[in-house]
Amino acid sequence: MRFPFIICMRDTVMAPCNYRLCYNDQWKRGYRFLEKGDSAFPFAGECPAPVFMGVGESVRSHIVLAGGPFPEKEMIRTISDFASEASLNGFALTVRSVFGSERAVIEGVLRTDGRVRVVLTSGLDVFMCSYGNLLSRILISGGEVLSPFEPGVRPTPESKAFTDSLVAFTGDMIAFGMSKRERNCAVETLDRGGDVFLHRSALSSAYGRRLAAEGAPVIDSFTAYMTLKGITPEGYLFRDAEGRLSFLKL
16 A cells, blocks of 8 residues: 655655655646645644645644445435535534445435535545546535545555544544444544544444443434534534424524
């Protein structure tokens, strides 16, 4: 597995990379390179990735929403509603992929014109080739897509684990469903000083039940998360008898 932004692969000596020279095509297309120490660098603390390649506006987010790759239809709606409520309350969200539960998060944010930050498990060009339309919608809504990998890198178990180790620096994690991957990400989040919250759906997993038994709060809505964090909600999202979404401002 390659972590190219530590040392540029075109350098013949171990020297810092001149990204404008080494990735000239990406510069011309408007890609940004965010180095540790920059004001726009996405993560604080001892983040193991020194540089990110990105597109879009800088998004400040301290909440990761994570879940499994194959949610049921009703769960997709639940996750989207949860993300919409977060967005309408003024929160930007971070996700680790554009599949399954996290795609539902993205759709929930975008339908409210909210902002989302996507941290990829592949090179940015791999994502753009397959998800150009989704990328456009994220950017139009003021979102951001980041990759710690060089162009051409495709998702692997190792790249997913590395991305999980990065988003653990975001702050808090809210989990829908709880596979071993989400459990590992939750443990890293706790190790970094963040808090982990479980949506009630995560209790269907043994990993989720174990975290709940160890003290992780269980919530049903984003406003419940805000209440536990001591934040006053701006409003509540609900569905009427015909299933239409409404946001009740306080």
